[in-house]
Amino acid sequence: MELVLAIGIGIMTGSGVWLILRPRTYQVIIGLSLLSYAVNLFIFGVGGVKSNAAPLLGEGVDVSTLTDPVPQALVLTAIVIGFATTALFLVVLLAARGLTGTDHVDGREQPK
Amino acid sequence: MSGWQQHLIIAPIVIPLIAGAFLLFFDERQRVVKAMISVVSTLALAAIAINLFRLANGSGDTFDGVYLLGNWPAPFGIVLVVDRLSALMLVLAAILAIPALVYALARWHAAGAHFHSLFQFLLMGLNGAFLTGDLFNLFVFFEVMLAASYGLLMHGSGPMRVKAGLQYIAVNLAAALCFLIGVSAIYGSAGTLNMADLALRIGEIEGERRMLLEAGAAILGVVFLIKAGMWPLNFWLPGAYSAAVAPVAGIFAIMSKVGIYVILRLSLLVFGQGESAGLGLNVLLYGGMATIAFGTIGVLASQALGRLASYSVLVSSGTLLAVLGLSNGEVTAGALFYMVSSTLTIGAFFMLIELVERGQDAGASVLAVTMEAYGDADEEEQEVEIGVTMPGTIAVLGTCFAACGILLSGLPPLSGFVAKFAMLTGMIGMGASADQPVPASVWWIVGLLILSGLAALISMTRAGIRTFWASMEGTVPRVLVMEMAPVMLLIALTLTLTIKAGPAMRYMEETVRNLQQPGTYINAVVNARRAGVAEASGPDGEGGI
Numbered sequence: 001m002e003l004v005l006a007i008g009i010g011i012m013t014g015s016g017v018w019l020i021l022r023p024r025t026y027q028v029i030i031g032l033s034l035l036s037y038a039v040n041l042f043i044f045g046v047g048g049v050k051s052n053a054a055p056l057l058g059e060g061v062d063v064s065t066l067t068d069p070v071p072q073a074l075v076l077t078a079i080v081i082g083f084a085t086t087a088l089f090l091v092v093l094l095a096a097r098g099l100t101g102t103d104h105v106d107g108r109e110q111p112k
Numbered sequence: 113m114s115g116w117q118q119h120l121i122i123a124p125i126v127i128p129l130i131a132g133a134f135l136l137f138f139d140e141r142q143r144v145v146k147a148m149i150s151v152v153s154t155l156a157l158a159a160i161a162i163n164l165f166r167l168a169n170g171s172g173d174t175f176d177g178v179y180l181l182g183n184w185p186a187p188f189g190i191v192l193v194v195d196r197l198s199a200l201m202l203v204l205a206a207i208l209a210i211p212a213l214v215y216a217l218a219r220w221h222a223a224g225a226h227f228h229s230l231f232q233f234l235l236m237g238l239n240g241a242f243l244t245g246d247l248f249n250l251f252v253f254f255e256v257m258l259a260a261s262y263g264l265l266m267h268g269s270g271p272m273r274v275k276a277g278l279q280y281i282a283v284n285l286a287a288a289l290c291f292l293i294g295v296s297a298i299y300g301s302a303g304t305l306n307m308a309d310l311a312l313r314i315g316e317i318e319g320e321r322r323m324l325l326e327a328g329a330a331i332l333g334v335v336f337l338i339k340a341g342m343w344p345l346n347f348w349l350p351g352a353y354s355a356a357v358a359p360v361a362g363i364f365a366i367m368s369k370v371g372i373y374v375i376l377r378l379s380l381l382v383f384g385q386g387e388s389a390g391l392g393l394n395v396l397l398y399g400g401m402a403t404i405a406f407g408t409i410g411v412l413a414s415q416a417l418g419r420l421a422s423y424s425v426l427v428s429s430g431t432l433l434a435v436l437g438l439s440n441g442e443v444t445a446g447a448l449f450y451m452v453s454s455t456l457t458i459g460a461f462f463m464l465i466e467l468v469e470r471g472q473d474a475g476a477s478v479l480a481v482t483m484e485a486y487g488d489a490d491e492e493e494q495e496v497e498i499g500v501t502m503p504g505t506i507a508v509l510g511t512c513f514a515a516c517g518i519l520l521s522g523l524p525p526l527s528g529f530v531a532k533f534a535m536l537t538g539m540i541g542m543g544a545s546a547d548q549p550v551p552a553s554v555w556w557i558v559g560l561l562i563l564s565g566l567a568a569l570i571s572m573t574r575a576g577i578r579t580f581w582a583s584m585e586g587t588v589p590r591v592l593v594m595e596m597a598p599v600m601l602l603i604a605l606t607l608t609l610t611i612k613a614g615p616a617m618r619y620m621e622e623t624v625r626n627l628q629q630p631g632t633y634i635n636a637v638v639n640a641r642r643a644g645v646a647e648a649s650g651p652d653g654e655g656g657i
Contacts, residue, residue, distance in 0.1 A: 020286060025278065032285050039289045039296075046300030070299065074248055078292050081255045085288070088262060089281050096278045099271040105282070107275040 400434025
């Protein structure tokens, strides 16, 4: 499972980095979204990957069977903030498209 | 612990949060009410920051400077910590915010929606970043600050600002993701995000986990270097800062210092001693030197004043980074003084530029367009009455411009000189205390510092001649007293800083001494006393982020 997770994170990061280096704003936003998924999974992964384990401590529960709750809390915050900033970026992207008439990140087309 | 003083620690976060949220209830047309709320909140913030500054400086037994949110014990809950360094940053932010806000009230706050809310949220993010004692909350406050700054950067709209904003947001979103990677790598290896707890545990971490920790810290460092504007991570900065409206650019002067604050804090607290000591100091040293060189070339090459000021931000950041990279107590104290002085200077300079350029070119036409789009006719008429050209406007502007030039280039008699003098004395004295010759890199920094001052002087003189002497027959800029006063206040503050250089330097030295003994900070956080259950009703709304 760790391998699948690691490969997944790697592919998404690679694609994301490639996309944010592209000249179109839409590609940049998709790249940032992919990167944020990859980062969220990465945060999730640092707590140690366990399947079917609860993050809640109860009476008489062996601690080793629990999963670490902190990364889950962190990932939740990161998702919320990432979502909000991506939405904001989308608005700016549309404003820039409207004002400059192009979706190039520099606000003008490259001379051919 | 004495109850109400302890609760002051959270006030710099709660006040702007409440004020900013409350402002949303008012329509944009109720400009006076909004302005009043914003001013009251900012003044309260300044009063509290100064109070905390005095408490942190006095360091009485009644005030331990640690605030446990929700009364959870330290490594588990969220802590806010006030020590000399964070108190200094709080005061600096508040003192820069007042003139920027007053300046904005003259006209810019009417150029778009929600200026005051965003301004308050920016202050909340800044204060939170200075106060927080754990890394993840630092991320949260960074994002609060950045989200507000995106809005403020595009305040006033127009293609230039939106274009600059787009690139600024893209860079900062990518940086935020790096921040998360760094934080989670640190959590994965150390099992804690509390800075004090991390400093305690770092000695026990070995082998692969230490490598992961150092990698995480390095990625985290890159984020702060992007924020601080270290070459080659700073190409976004001149475009963004010169596109922002004047009061916003003024308050942005402290935003690049947040990165430097965090680097200073973490490098001395967590990486001060032990096996990982001095992690990345060389990067700071050489990167800082490259930044000074890059900034200096930019200052010399700038045609527009806005870009000149932006490159001055880079020179200031580069100087701080290079000097912090030396990791020498005396030099760092000088650097702190330089940070205060240069932040005030650059804030004043950004605001001054807009006034100076108003009589000349495109700046005025952009303003006219935005006023047309958002402002109402009444206010413009009113303005014609108030905005009678001040007698000797040019003289006042010219004097302020000259003062900024003197401050930026570090000539006597103003505080820029004292700051550079303190740093240079420290650096040249490094050999004397250690009985070793001064290393070559130090001489390089000394040379770069002096050269960057010379470049600033040349550039400012050239710009001053072009603006004030060559174009005297042009229109005299129409400047309100309300816009001139903030700039003069900031310059007066640097003058005060010059006169009070002795006490100020003593405070900086004390600050550095505190930072070099992280034990005090760690003990204060780890052993923070929890309030009794009966009085645990503090404003703990932040706990549920």
